[in-house]
Amino acid sequence: LTRQLLAYSRKQVLSPRLWSLNDIVREMESLLRRLIGEAVTVETDLGAYVGHVRADRGQVEQILMNLVVNARDAMPGGGRLSVATANVEADAAFCAAHPGMSPGSYVLMSVKDSGTGMSAEVRSKLFEPFFTTKEVGKGTGLGLAVVYGIVHQSGGGIDVDSAPGKGAVFNIYLPRAESSQEESEGVLRPEKDSQPVGGESILLVEDEDSVRRFTAQALESQGYRVLAFPSGREALAALDDPSVRVHLAISDIVMPDMGGKELAERIRSLRPRLPMLFISGYADQPEGYDPLKGESLLQKPFGLSELTKRVRRILRVGA
Numbered sequence: 001l002t003r004q005l006l007a008y009s010r011k012q013v014l015s016p017r018l019w020s021l022n023d024i025v026r027e028m029e030s031l032l033r034r035l036i037g038e039a040v041t042v043e044t045d046l047g048a049y050v051g052h053v054r055a056d057r058g059q060v061e062q063i064l065m066n067l068v069v070n071a072r073d074a075m076p077g078g079g080r081l082s083v084a085t086a087n088v089e090a091d092a093a094f095c096a097a098h099p100g101m102s103p104g105s106y107v108l109m110s111v112k113d114s115g116t117g118m119s120a121e122v123r124s125k126l127f128e129p130f131f132t133t134k135e136v137g138k139g140t141g142l143g144l145a146v147v148y149g150i151v152h153q154s155g156g157g158i159d160v161d162s163a164p165g166k167g168a169v170f171n172i173y174l175p176r177a178e179s180s181q182e183e184s185e186g187v188l189r190p191e192k193d194s195q196p197v198g199g200e201s202i203l204l205v206e207d208e209d210s211v212r213r214f215t216a217q218a219l220e221s222q223g224y225r226v227l228a229f230p231s232g233r234e235a236l237a238a239l240d241d242p243s244v245r246v247h248l249a250i251s252d253i254v255m256p257d258m259g260g261k262e263l264a265e266r267i268r269s270l271r272p273r274l275p276m277l278f279i280s281g282y283a284d285q286p287e288g289y290d291p292l293k294g295e296s297l298l299q300k301p302f303g304l305s306e307l308t309k310r311v312r313r314i315l316r317v318g319a
């Protein structure tokens with residue numbers, strides 16, 4: 001929820017760079033498969049020569065993640081999900097039907113499910129913040145509001161095709177960026193040499209179930225072993241056993257019983273050299289984390305690539 005709210009209220013794009021849309025989808029695929037569970041068949045159909053987008057990568061990941069989670073929720077008894085990409089040329093007629101878009105070249109990311117579908121009434125309210133048909137405690141109604149915000153801020157557009165019992169297709173159009181040689185090389189190189197090192201074990205402490213699950217799955221998809229705990233107390237109990245090997249501890253800062261700061265102190269008394277990465281849900285820099293003690297900070301909301309890049313760097317060179 002924090003991630004969604006921050007993304008929703010954020011006005012400027014954070015760090016727009018050139019990304020290959022297909023690469024983003026490809027790299028998220030295994031995470032999405034795990035998110036969606038075994039009852040749903042996942043297919044991807046990535047077009048050849050699909051262009052680049054100039055975007056904040058975390059935001060593109062967030063669009064895809066929100067659409068896929070919605071699709072999963074619409075298929076409680078299983079079904080089929082497909083994610084497709086393509087290049088699209090938008091002409092005047094197309095733009096007339098897609099407010100905010102102007103004629104030109106776009107890339108399309110399309111998410112299709114075979115779920116319950118929706119009525120015209122639901123469809124008309126879909127993108128309103130806090131509109132949800134899910135029961136209390138299940139949905140906040142921010143997923144699509146965030147998607148809408150990101151897409152429109154990027155100069156793109158969305159369309160939806162759905163009817164009750166007929167599944168749903170969400171088409172996201174993002175402006176296609178011309179990839180000059182040096183720019184795309186600059187983008188692709190860090191990606192290439194940042195292949196998962198793998199094998200390291202990471203202790204993860206986060207009280208919020210969904211954030212813990214997302215973070216653990218993200219790290220596992222990169223080849224790390226993850227020991228995840230909902231509280232500092234349980235994490236400390238695990239570390240008490242010296243045969244438990246851990247290379248990095250990641251912890252939320254604000255948690256009900258024991259906060260991240262206190263946890264870090266107590267972890268240090270057990271494992272003095274263990275690097276510590278705090279993840280913080282607040283827009284402001286929390287006081288008192290100390291790089292000299294091997295502590296660093298990652299601000300929520302973060303995307304898969306930011307998280308794994310940071311983890312790799314810490315494991316390589318320390319906090």
Ligand SMILES: Nc1ncnc2c1ncn2[C@@H]1O[C@H](COP(=O)(O)OP(=O)(O)OP(=O)(O)O)[C@@H](O)[C@H]1O
Nearest residue numbers: 070071074117132133134139140141142143144168
């Ligand atoms: N693929 C889909 N199939 C059927 N209905 C959908 C689909 N995607 C969205 N909806 C409908 O649109 C509503 C709003 O979606 P949105 O993602 O904004 O919120 P939510 O999923 O209810 O909550 P949140 O995403 O904040 O957890 C959903 O409650 C659902 O009724």
Ligand SMILES: [Mg+2]
Nearest residue numbers: 066070143144
């Ligand atoms: Mg949703």
